[in-house]
Amino acid sequence: MTLMIFLTIILFLAAIEISIPFLVKRDVVFGVSIPEGHIKDAKLASYKRRYSLSIFFISVASIAFYLLWINHDNPVEELIVLYGTAIQLGIIFLSMALYFYFHAKTMKRKKEQKWGENFKKVKMADLAIRSQDEMLPWYLFVLPMAVTVGLIAYTAVQYRILPEQIPFHWGADGMPDSFKAKNPFSVNVLPIILFIMQLLFLGINEATKRSGIKLSVANTEASRIRQLALRKYSSWFMFMTSTLITMLFSFLQLTTIHEGLVGSVVMFAVPFIFLLIILIGTAVFAIKVGTAGEHTETHPVEGISDFDDDLYWRAGIFYFNKNDPSIFVEKRFGVGWTINLANPIGYLIIFGPLVIIFLIAFLA
Incomplete structure (x- = not known):
């Protein structure tokens, strides 16, 4: 039962983090405002894909190792809770690290391309x-x-x-x-x-x-x-x-x-x-x-x-x-x-x- 709860939360958390770049306002990319004419910039689109794919693969790998570990070691409930919580925090930490990385790259591209300056x-x-x-x-x-x-x-x-x-x-x-x-x-x-x-x-x-x-x-x-x-x-x-x-x-x-x-x-x-x-x-x-x-x-x-x-x-x-x-x-x-x-x-x-x-x- 405990495993079911933590798997539900982990799957939901991963799905939300993967979807975020595509749910925010069209004219905001990784916290940076983008002029209308540059919203579909190929580089920005690649940043979004790389962010989502990174979280997807890390989340899938974490869940797979979590299930294999439980199946192999049959741990007590306290350890299931501890490692389940650690995976959730890991996904959050990863998403924030990736966000700051792509935020910096988006800001740099906006300045280099001088979007909206004129x-x-x-x-x-x-x-x-x-x-x-x-x-x-x-x-x-x-x-x-x-x-x-x-x-x-x-x-x-x-x-x-x-x-x-x-x-x-x-x-x-x-x-x-x-x-x-x-x-x-x-x-x-x-x-x-x-x-x-x-x-x-x-x-x-x-x-x-x-x-x-x-x-x-x-x-x-x-x-x-x-x-x-x-x-x-x-x-x-x-x-x-x-x-x-x-x-x-x-x-x-x-x-x-x-x-x-x-x-x-x-x-x-x-x-x-x-x-x-x-x-x-x-x-x-x-x-x-x-x-x-x-x-x-x-x-x-x-x-x-x-x-x-x-x-x-x-x-x-x-x-x-x-x-x-x-x-x-x-x-x-x-x-x-x-x-x-x-x-x-x-x-x-x-x-x-x-x-x-x-x-x-x-x-x-």
């Missing part, structure tokens, strides 16, 4: 596009919070029947493997952490809703479709994730209150199904956004190009722009959002809840 740089805004925004309203994210409040109330009512040792951590098989002594705080750690996570999703949704919608002057219609798709599907994905986490945490809390409520098979199946739905949802989100507007006909305007904001992107990953009021902006490598590091509100939204969760886990 064009007039223009920023484009569409005041009517906000009316087409389909991000979910804030009050939908409050609904899972209401469930959590009810869960805390139910826990208080059932306090006397709770076991003296409260599960605090669950293993890969879905069974609890770490416990804390029963007290009014420890019995509510799980729903409290859940509530903070729900606040995090609400905060991110509202912050992204207020972020700027950036259109391309060279490909206005395609960028409009992509921006609207990114906002719509990221909002739905966050709501789906918040709802699924609420269901999972509620399930774990109820099995703590009512010992023996379900069997070991269900205890394993529920977290595994949760993982599968999250992974499938992530893949659908990435594909929906990554392919939005791809087949739209372009009508580039002679002599002008989009404003080159490469100077605001450190290594094409970290965005730092004091002049941009947006808290979150679209990633340059990957699908989704990243923080504007020059806006302190972003730190508060992301790291504030995480610090509180770590403090709760420490105090418990």
Whole structure:
């Protein structure tokens, strides 16, 4: 069962990393903005292929050796977890190393070829596009919070029947493997952490809703479709994730209150199904956004190009722009959002809840 979980995660991680160069915006290659007329440059296309093929072959080899080792040595579960985690970290490290390598090569090629230097740089805004925004309203994210409040109330009512040792951590098989002594705080750690996570999703949704919608002057219609798709599907994905986490945490809390409520098979199946739905949802989100507007006909305007904001992107990953009021902006490598590091509100939204969760886990 543990092997199944780790293989699922490794395969999904490898597939996402392999696909990333082909899911980002057409005019951004390895974190570098590319003028419309050079998007189909053969060198850039070869960089993307080399990146993806390198991760593909390394991932296949790692998985093959992982399975052969398990079949030959029949290791204990702890070692399966350890090596499975090492493979995941290895794929992430490899993808980052390759990204920085090809980011440098792309930047060098752009400078050597002097792409866009003779064009007039223009920023484009569409005041009517906000009316087409389909991000979910804030009050939908409050609904899972209401469930959590009810869960805390139910826990208080059932306090006397709770076991003296409260599960605090669950293993890969879905069974609890770490416990804390029963007290009014420890019995509510799980729903409290859940509530903070729900606040995090609400905060991110509202912050992204207020972020700027950036259109391309060279490909206005395609960028409009992509921006609207990114906002719509990221909002739905966050709501789906918040709802699924609420269901999972509620399930774990109820099995703590009512010992023996379900069997070991269900205890394993529920977290595994949760993982599968999250992974499938992530893949659908990435594909929906990554392919939005791809087949739209372009009508580039002679002599002008989009404003080159490469100077605001450190290594094409970290965005730092004091002049941009947006808290979150679209990633340059990957699908989704990243923080504007020059806006302190972003730190508060992301790291504030995480610090509180770590403090709760420490105090418990």
